[in-house]
Amino acid sequence: MTRAYSCDYYWVESLIGGYVSRWRLMGFDAVVAIARGGLAPGVMVSTALSLPLHALSYDRATRRVSWFTQQTPAAGARMLLVEDIAGRGTTLSDSVDFLRRHGFQPKIFTLAWDDQSRVVPDFGFQIPAGCRAWFPWERESITDAFGATGNLPDRPEHDYASWAMDLDGILLPDIPEEHYLHDLEAALLRRDALEPHATLPNRDLRSLPIVTGRPEQDRARTQAWLDRHGFSGRLIMRDESRYTAAQTARHKAQAIIEQRYTHFIESDAIQALEIASQVKVARVLWWNGTRAMAVYAHEAPEMAAARAAAAVLAQADTA
Structure with missing residues (x-):
């Protein structure tokens, strides 16, 4: 692909x-x-x-x-x-x-x-x-829908956009991390019983692809929840052999690039910034529960230089 x-x-x-x-x-x-x-x-x-x-x-x-x-x-x-x-x-x-x-x-x-x-x-x-x-x-020209036109679209370009979204924090409330650490199975059962958020982003989410940081081993119970509440979009989960939980933003960014999504709705502000810094053309939208805000992020050159210098010094100290 x-x-x-x-x-x-x-x-x-x-x-x-x-x-x-x-x-x-x-x-x-x-x-x-x-x-x-x-x-x-x-x-x-x-x-x-x-x-x-x-x-x-x-x-x-x-x-x-x-x-x-x-x-x-x-x-x-x-x-x-x-x-x-x-x-x-x-x-x-x-x-x-x-x-x-x-x-x-x-x-x-x-x-x-x-x-x-x-x-x-x-x-x-x-x-x-x-x-x-x-x-x-030409953000939308990357999508399969636009490609099928042979570069001769008969509709406005924005009609060919390809959206995807995060799961926890968008469709249902986040379970605090400490609950998973204290009793994983109890936290998962509690999550399975949650109802969808009363307030959702103002889009038709029923068939929207989902890119989640949940590990692949949770696919069956995650899919069961989605089916039960009428969400039929493609489900992309985190492959633990490629990405740790701490690398969830990287997993999502790579999925956006590989699937050529033009817009992505993310519920975690820090992850939204990290995704935006890695996928600079896609529109990353941070959903705070009531409204969506566009996120743009570039590494500050001054801080990047300082980080590189610190890495060199650390390497010298271990030599």
């Missing part, structure tokens, strides 16, 4: 930043983005290079390329063509042909490309095998 490779805005900015000094020496006259996917990185590139930004429009059904912007580059302009991805489709190759027919000699920058791309760009990141680039401006 194809995995989602998160390419959030921070990742995009970092990739572009690595090329800016080189591009400044190449003497480009303009930046040309392919709308829509190339517009966000195109703005970043043109701003970093202090160059005018133009854009192309592409009709996938007819394979027609035209100018998206009213102003166009001067004849013979040296340009950097910007697109989000070079893939098996014809958008990039047709756009390059269009520019060359009009006397331009573009250099090509795509944020991502893979070994199946029709065009190998001059600049960009090669996505690892078995992965698909996942951009925030």
